[in-house]
Amino acid sequence: MTKAEIVADIATKTGIEKVAVQAVVESLMETIKDTMVNGENVYLRGFGSFIIKERAEKTGRNISKNTTIIIPAHNIPAFKPAKTFVNQVKNA
Numbered sequence: 001m002t003k004a005e006i007v008a009d010i011a012t013k014t015g016i017e018k019v020a021v022q023a024v025v026e027s028l029m030e031t032i033k034d035t036m037v038n039g040e041n042v043y044l045r046g047f048g049s050f051i052i053k054e055r056a057e058k059t060g061r062n063i064s065k066n067t068t069i070i071i072p073a074h075n076i077p078a079f080k081p082a083k084t085f086v087n088q089v090k091n092a
Contacts, residue, residue, distance in 0.1 A: 003025065006025065007021045007022050033044070036050060036077050039052065044082075045087070047082055048080055049079070050079055053076050053078045055073060055076060056073055056074040058070055058071050
């Protein structure tokens with residue numbers, strides 16, 4: 001499902017114009033991104049959590065040059081679904 005399909009589905013279910021729904025969906029995604037960029041997690045009860053995972057520094061290999069490189073520690077965004085959400089998907 002694409003973002004446009006999500007907007008259309010919400011507009012159909014709620015009777016709100018697609019333009020307004022589009023603005024709300026865009027705002028939600030921007031808020032989640034901005035919050036995570038600031039180093040905070042986002043918790044949506046019953047849906048899941050957008051969390052920041054910390055990756056430790058590690059040694060990697062550049063196969064084409066046959067050299068060892070150091071990959072610095074960094075953070076990545078991740079999504080952890082809620083248990084109720086996982087159970088719904090399992091039983092679908």
